[in-house]
Amino acid sequence: MRRATQADLAAVQDFLAPRVATSMFLSGNLRDQGLTSAQTAPRAGADHRKSMTLWLGEEAGQITGVIGYAAAGYVVFEAPALTQADYPALREALFGRSLLGLNGAMDQVAHLVAALDLPCHRAAMDEVEPHYHLALSALTIPSGAGRLRPALAQDLPQLIQWRMASEVETLGARDSAENRARARVSLQELMAADRLRVLEQDGLAVAMTNFNAALPAIVQVGGVYTPPDLRGRGYARRAVALHLAEARGRGVTEAILFAANAAAARAYEAIGFARIGSYRIVNFDPGITLGETQLGELS
Secondary structure (H helix, E strand, O other): OEEOOHHHHHHHHHHHHHHHHHOHHHHHHHHHHOEOOOOOOOOOOOOOOOOEEEEEEEEOOEEEEEEEEEOOOEEEEEOOOOOHHHHHHHHHHHOOOEEEEEEEEHHHHHHHHHHOOOOHHHOOEEEEEEEEEEEHHHOOOOOOOOEEEEOOHHHHHHHHHHHHHHHHHHHOOOOOHHHHHHHHHHHHHHHHOOOEEEEEEOOEEEEEEEEEEEOOOEEEEEEEEOOHHHOOOOHHHHHHHHHHHHHHOOOOOEEEEEOOOHHHHHHHHHOOOEEEEEEEEEEEEEEEEOOOHHHHHHO
């Protein structure tokens, strides 16, 4: 494997384009923030948290896989040809970097977990979730109450509470000052990018949704949340459907998401999503340092 440069990006994008369903975080981060500026391991604060360091697998001059490291501490990738022979190069490339999590197609994650010798028994979350796709021409908008609107600055305190509650519930995260600060930054970025929406009924916010990755023709839905006392009323599915209808009006033709539980899966299927595979998510909270996991096990 070799480190990618700016000159490789066109070929990387060509490789990812037909595989976009399983590489939305990688593709979206590259489109939004590009490569990290540092030529060594990224320094804290040196680059945007979603900027990427990339390593390429190649055969006969053609890209066979892309491994990405986001400055925030996440590994995202599209490496369908990865084998055990690639493990030593992966360990060397990522050695010493902090890791909060990784996610991707289930079989590919299995290779990354083995290659990096991840202590998944210590993970806050290690789950396989159903992976869904929708052609927006087949979108069904459910009837019901509620008006969708962009999130506003005055919504932020409540949305931070909701984001934190969602991450505790679905990702096994801690309700900590560090995680709340991270949630604030993420929500502010989504608002600045106009990708965060709130469903409002009778003047009250009842659900939220966002696109956590976006390309011109396809978006990935994430951050869907309804407070427990408001669930069972169809708010989440209506919020997602209305947001996708809005995107369709701008020329987006497809959507991707993965469902955190059976209730969420039913809601997404009700508006037209169909399962296309399985997506594995591994999160560490607190994070770990790659290459030091075995040492940590011995201490």
